[in-house]
Amino acid sequence: MTETLPAAVLWDMDGTLVDTEPYWFLCQVELVESFGGTWSREDGDAMIGSGLWQSARVLQSHGVDLSEDEIIDRLTTAVLERAAVEIPWRPGARELLAELRREGVPTALVTMSIRRMAQFMVDAIEFEAFDAIVAGDDVEHAKPHPEAYLRGAALLGVDPADCIAIEDSTPGLASAVAAGTVAIGVEHHAPLADDGPYIRRDTLVGTTVGDLRELHRAGRAVRDQATSDS
Known part of the structure; x- marks a missing residue:
């Protein structure tokens, strides 16, 4: 490995590896409406990237009369039922993962979804894609x-x-930056700021390990500049 090759690549799941955000939104709508409430696109978008227990409390405020754990379990089951029909992989993600594995770069999946959701997605990949999984029920503090x-x-x-x-x-991205990593933001459902302390990309399509070398070098400069400005 060269000096600029990352020691590991840490992957978010929902919206980064798999395009499950539409599944989550539809399941949120169904759940809230089953308790007589309403749920808007803006409500769903506001929860993208949040921890599930925080999201559960928001759903309770919209009339869902279940415990936080019950909400999480019901939503996870509903999303998995849709994923069992079709997993909407994000373009370029599995291809980059496969190249990282060929190059021997360690990888971890870092998601706020609970472990049974994360494991389902990992098991659906046709090769051993991750060395470790961190799920939402593994941590005390969510992103x-x-x-x-x-x-x-x-x-x-x-x-x-x-x-x-x-x-x-x-x-x-705030979680990744606070942890000290070089963060790459691939905009999808939620807009990302152009001037954040991370490297912003429109897609992973065509991204190679060689590109990650360059992004790692550029990202360290962005991170170090943000640190010196704070």
Whole structure:
């Protein structure tokens, strides 16, 4: 490995590896409406990247008369039922994962979905894609807290500062940046700021390990500049 190759790549799941956000939204609508409430696109978009327990409390405020754990379990089951019919992989994600594996770069999945959801997606990949999984029920603090990314790096035995984290949401990027990683934001359902302390990309299509070398170098400069300005 060259000096600029990341020690590991840490991946978000929903919206980054798989395009499950529409599934989550539809399941949220169905759940809220089953209790006589209404749920808008704006309501759903506001929860992208949030921890499930925080999201559950928001759903309770919209009239869902269930415990937080019951809400999470019901939503997870409903999303998995849709994923069992079709998993909407994000363009370029599995291709980049496959190349990382061929090059021997360690990888971890770092998601706020609970473990049974994460494991389902990992098991659906046709090769051994991840060395570790950090799920929402593995951590005390959800994104944007850095705990999940710090845990992912620790499980791989690497320094977060030497890692790349790939994310699609503002809370996820805040978590990755706070953990000290070089963060790459791939905009999808939720808009990302152009001037954040991360590298912004429109897609992973065509992204190679060689590109990650360059992004890691550029990202370290962005991260170090943000640190010096704070």
